[in-house]
Amino acid sequence: MRKVAIVGVGHTPFSFLAEKTVVELFSEAAMEAIISSDLKAKDIKAMFVGNVLGDFSEGQGMVQSFAADEIGAKNIPASRFEGACASGTMAIRDAFMWVASGFYDIVIAGGVDTTSKMGTALGTRTFAMFTDSHYEYPSGLTFPGAFGMLCHLYSVKYGVPLAKLKRQMALVSVQSHKYGQYNKLGQLHNEVTVDEVLSSAMVTSPLQLYDCCPFSDGAAAIVLASEEAARKLTDEPVYITGVGQASSGRYSSQKEYLPRLRARDISVKQAYDMAGIKPEDVDICELHDCFSIASIIAVESLGFAEFGHGGELWENGEADIRGRIPINMSGGLKSKGHPIGATGASQVCDIVKQMRGAVEAQRQVEDVKIGLTDTLGGDGIICNLVLEKGW
Amino acid sequence: MRKVAIVGVGHTPFSFLAEKTVVELFSEAAMEAIISSDLKAKDIKAMFVGNVLGDFSEGQGMVQSFAADEIGAKNIPASRFEGACASGTMAIRDAFMWVASGFYDIVIAGGVDTTSKMGTALGTRTFAMFTDSHYEYPSGLTFPGAFGMLCHLYSVKYGVPLAKLKRQMALVSVQSHKYGQYNKLGQLHNEVTVDEVLSSAMVTSPLQLYDCCPFSDGAAAIVLASEEAARKLTDEPVYITGVGQASSGRYSSQKEYLPRLRARDISVKQAYDMAGIKPEDVDICELHDCFSIASIIAVESLGFAEFGHGGELWENGEADIRGRIPINMSGGLKSKGHPIGATGASQVCDIVKQMRGAVEAQRQVEDVKIGLTDTLGGDGIICNLVLEKGW
Numbered sequence: 126m127r128k129v130a131i132v133g134v135g136h137t138p139f140s141f142l143a144e145k146t147v148v149e150l151f152s153e154a155a156m157e158a159i160i161s162s163d164l165k166a167k168d169i170k171a172m173f174v175g176n177v178l179g180d181f182s183e184g185q186g187m188v189q190s191f192a193a194d195e196i197g198a199k200n201i202p203a204s205r206f207e208g209a210c211a212s213g214t215m216a217i218r219d220a221f222m223w224v225a226s227g228f229y230d231i232v233i234a235g236g237v238d239t240t241s242k243m244g245t246a247l248g249t250r251t252f253a254m255f256t257d258s259h260y261e262y263p264s265g266l267t268f269p270g271a272f273g274m275l276c277h278l279y280s281v282k283y284g285v286p287l288a289k290l291k292r293q294m295a296l297v298s299v300q301s302h303k304y305g306q307y308n309k310l311g312q313l314h315n316e317v318t319v320d321e322v323l324s325s326a327m328v329t330s331p332l333q334l335y336d337c338c339p340f341s342d343g344a345a346a347i348v349l350a351s352e353e354a355a356r357k358l359t360d361e362p363v364y365i366t367g368v369g370q371a372s373s374g375r376y377s378s379q380k381e382y383l384p385r386l387r388a389r390d391i392s393v394k395q396a397y398d399m400a401g402i403k404p405e406d407v408d409i410c411e412l413h414d415c416f417s418i419a420s421i422i423a424v425e426s427l428g429f430a431e432f433g434h435g436g437e438l439w440e441n442g443e444a445d446i447r448g449r450i451p452i453n454m455s456g457g458l459k460s461k462g463h464p465i466g467a468t469g470a471s472q473v474c475d476i477v478k479q480m481r482g483a484v485e486a487q488r489q490v491e492d493v494k495i496g497l498t499d500t501l502g503g504d505g506i507i508c509n510l511v512l513e514k515g516w
Numbered sequence: 517m518r519k520v521a522i523v524g525v526g527h528t529p530f531s532f533l534a535e536k537t538v539v540e541l542f543s544e545a546a547m548e549a550i551i552s553s554d555l556k557a558k559d560i561k562a563m564f565v566g567n568v569l570g571d572f573s574e575g576q577g578m579v580q581s582f583a584a585d586e587i588g589a590k591n592i593p594a595s596r597f598e599g600a601c602a603s604g605t606m607a608i609r610d611a612f613m614w615v616a617s618g619f620y621d622i623v624i625a626g627g628v629d630t631t632s633k634m635g636t637a638l639g640t641r642t643f644a645m646f647t648d649s650h651y652e653y654p655s656g657l658t659f660p661g662a663f664g665m666l667c668h669l670y671s672v673k674y675g676v677p678l679a680k681l682k683r684q685m686a687l688v689s690v691q692s693h694k695y696g697q698y699n700k701l702g703q704l705h706n707e708v709t710v711d712e713v714l715s716s717a718m719v720t721s722p723l724q725l726y727d728c729c730p731f732s733d734g735a736a737a738i739v740l741a742s743e744e745a746a747r748k749l750t751d752e753p754v755y756i757t758g759v760g761q762a763s764s765g766r767y768s769s770q771k772e773y774l775p776r777l778r779a780r781d782i783s784v785k786q787a788y789d790m791a792g793i794k795p796e797d798v799d800i801c802e803l804h805d806c807f808s809i810a811s812i813i814a815v816e817s818l819g820f821a822e823f824g825h826g827g828e829l830w831e832n833g834e835a836d837i838r839g840r841i842p843i844n845m846s847g848g849l850k851s852k853g854h855p856i857g858a859t860g861a862s863q864v865c866d867i868v869k870q871m872r873g874a875v876e877a878q879r880q881v882e883d884v885k886i887g888l889t890d891t892l893g894g895d896g897i898i899c900n901l902v903l904e905k906g907w
Contacts (some may be wrong), residue, residue: 185645186649191648193763194766209577257576372593373585374590
């Protein structure tokens, strides 16, 4: 298989109640990615779009087909991917294969959603469709509820007192806002303190308001090209050297693993093995912090901390900008926002910009050569990508 | 790229108001495909599922992840594809690439929907999301409306008097029911006459009830394998030798082509060129007859008739079982039913069975070596597959 490079990236602002539609938002991100790749829309041979709720938020299905037409990439194959919050990464992983195989030289992939248009309450209920709707949801389970239960399970299983865990979780949110405030494309630009997190409104015990990411609208896209095509277009290609994906089914079917997600263990191993790297080789990571506890659970399976010790990365500054493994320097889902289908693509965009030294100075990590993205969808689809600086 | 074969197929009954859920239906089709391939679920390395409305009909998103878990294909990558009615074919085309590239040896692909659970009125309104929801749908456009207008346009553009066109359309439905009555897995088992079609209830002028396919519930799946793996599993591999996909955007953006769909011209050319065949080489075709007029429009772009002369295939018996190009011997969407995400996969299943001499005697075409599937999604995603008998 051929090497596949990211040539250009595009990213709309993430916001609450965007005025634009899903088709318009994705088109905006796509055109930025295409123009910054020194290409025209007609050079794009296929489109891969993660979109979860365009049909629910705007009554618009099949957004990819309309977006391809909108940007002038007439008649190209355009596919929509849905794996809940992992949809954008799923679309990129799939686009990777169509280029790696030699079928296409230049394609575009990314994601979009306008989830905030449903409001937080309806959005939360709607999004509960990505649990098992016949056994889990009727018991009252929504995703805040599920992650609340994972907190309690984590505390018991690893013997971390809940008060200590909650302080670690607060530190996760504090760091996300600390860097997210500088991300011009992010949604929230306020700093928060540990005390503010711990005194914010209770959402679902023990998760409080500042443990939870917001609903957001936005889009992100990247242009992928074969190595040969990429070298003609940019001096700064970022290679996708590892891809991983796995699924878990409903929570009850993975109860012997929880709070650890079996799909993440498998997915990230695929990505690391394919790239030929180990966790300690990773210079930066954007991971799926839909809730603060999710970050702590994630870093353990990603190999950055022992199981039961994830929170210490934030206590010790190891996840900070000059730490061992800087995490979510974009602000993460918590501060940058979480337009569901766009999130995975946004993670990729930010790591590419980090490698190019192109993010705001206050959140720029020095000398990023290898990056990892981690996206979690619903009850347990995980997608991981390893990105490597190519110059 | 490697050759890719279909090893086994699975197909639930298509019905109105199935008792099973989307996850259960897809699992049933998947297990039949796996068992008939002499495999176990653990041999399947990835799953690709077309599903359009699981979230609307049952409040179940991400059906693929739960289905993979349900059948015991634990933790495999499972992706959902949405391109309206073309979703199932889109999933198969994508699965093809993951095997052709050498990444996976054995995967499963297919589709499922339980559209009828919404009822015809709500289903029609919901499905209108696959037109442009900001410009087209608010004008009152649903898909019966769109195809009704295409009838009038066809009549005017090609100078076929509407009365003549309506009789040709009726012949399409008559033939679909003629063969569909024998398809044990189909939804409708009654024969209809031209007079019955032309005296059935008016839906949207000039489309009458028997010009329209029903809403249906059901699933279909196929196991795809590399040539090497397939040869160990079956003496009757069916190769996918050509794939095509294209999109059109909203109807208004393709108005210079209509009633011809530009995406179909492009998609089928990709598939024919890749397979190295011409339309006259095709022995059997399953095409997207969501409305009777859709069949007439389709055969022209597929190269089976001159533009403006599609209906003559049914007038002259050329589309019949012993004709030049037997079409929709399964009963098509009209008689077999149309569980949206499953339709493309169902087309593939039926052609594989035709090649294996495994369909009901009354609808078995002799000596099928090359088959073509054609699936249309929403405002204009088209997917085509060329299948070739490998023994």
